[in-house]
Amino acid sequence: MSIIRILAIEDEKQIRKLLRIGLEAEGFEFSDAANAAEGLDAIVKQKPDIVLLDLNLPDSYGLSILKQVREFSDVPVIVLSVKDKEADKIELLEAGADDYVTKPFGMGELLARIRAVLRRQPASSALPPFHSGDLEMDFALREVKVRGEKIHLTPTEYNLLGLLARHAGKVVTTQQIMREIWGPGLSGETGYLRVYVTTLRKKIETRPDEPELIINEPGVGYRLVNPAGS
Ligand code: CA
Numbered sequence: 655m656s657i658i659r660i661l662a663i664e665d666e667k668q669i670r671k672l673l674r675i676g677l678e679a680e681g682f683e684f685s686d687a688a689n690a691a692e693g694l695d696a697i698v699k700q701k702p703d704i705v706l707l708d709l710n711l712p713d714s715y716g717l718s719i720l721k722q723v724r725e726f727s728d729v730p731v732i733v734l735s736v737k738d739k740e741a742d743k744i745e746l747l748e749a750g751a752d753d754y755v756t757k758p759f760g761m762g763e764l765l766a767r768i769r770a771v772l773r774r775q776p777a778s779s780a781l782p783p784f785h786s787g788d789l790e791m792d793f794a795l796r797e798v799k800v801r802g803e804k805i806h807l808t809p810t811e812y813n814l815l816g817l818l819a820r821h822a823g824k825v826v827t828t829q830q831i832m833r834e835i836w837g838p839g840l841s842g843e844t845g846y847l848r849v850y851v852t853t854l855r856k857k858i859e860t861r862p863d864e865p866e867l868i869i870n871e872p873g874v875g876y877r878l879v880n881p882a883g884s
């Protein structure tokens with residue numbers, strides 16, 4: 655297995671330092687962010703394998719960050735918090751946290767939780783291949799075929815198509831696409847998105863000017879046609 659990348663979003667310097675020492679010693683690649691904004695940006699850009707999320711950050715409360723993350727990413731999230739009320743725990747798990755560690759925690763406990771989350775990963779992260787019309791997308795192989803022929807997509811085109819395919823049949827909003835593909839910093843630059851949709855259509859649509867796969871929902875976003883429903 656390749657190196658596991660762990661991102662900690664934690665405002666306490668001392669804890670970040672302890673995490674770095676403890677996790678790097680175990681062979682993980684570690685990066686950190688000191689607030690929610692940096693953390694969200696790092697999730698988009700670094701695509702970590704696991705996120706450790708402190709619940710109380712200077713610029714946001716953990717639960718709302720978690721909800722934001724879940725709008726665009728399935729990355730496993732382990733929450734770190736001093737709170738230990740059962741209701742909070744349930745709320746967090748329902749909001750999409752994979753596990754929960756109460757501060758102060760020992761490195762041994764955290765490592766056990768990380769390994770448990772990683773063990774659960776392969777089954778949930780292996781998406782089945784996607785088919786729609788002439789388009790086939792194999793997530794495990796990172797391969798896209800049109801009428802049986804393998805086509806070349808740039809990483810951005812692939813990520814964009816993958817995002818639409820994961821939500822096939824549903825509209826993905828422009829804002830959500832911008833955040834996942836380019837990160838929060840560029841979320842206003844929607845011209846990029848139009849350019850990439852155009853190049854993607856040229857590669858996958860039979861008639862790029864009359865698209866039958868990537869449908870624009872004006873003023874909202876884009877929808878990839880799902881053969882099963884839409
Ligand atoms: Ca904190």
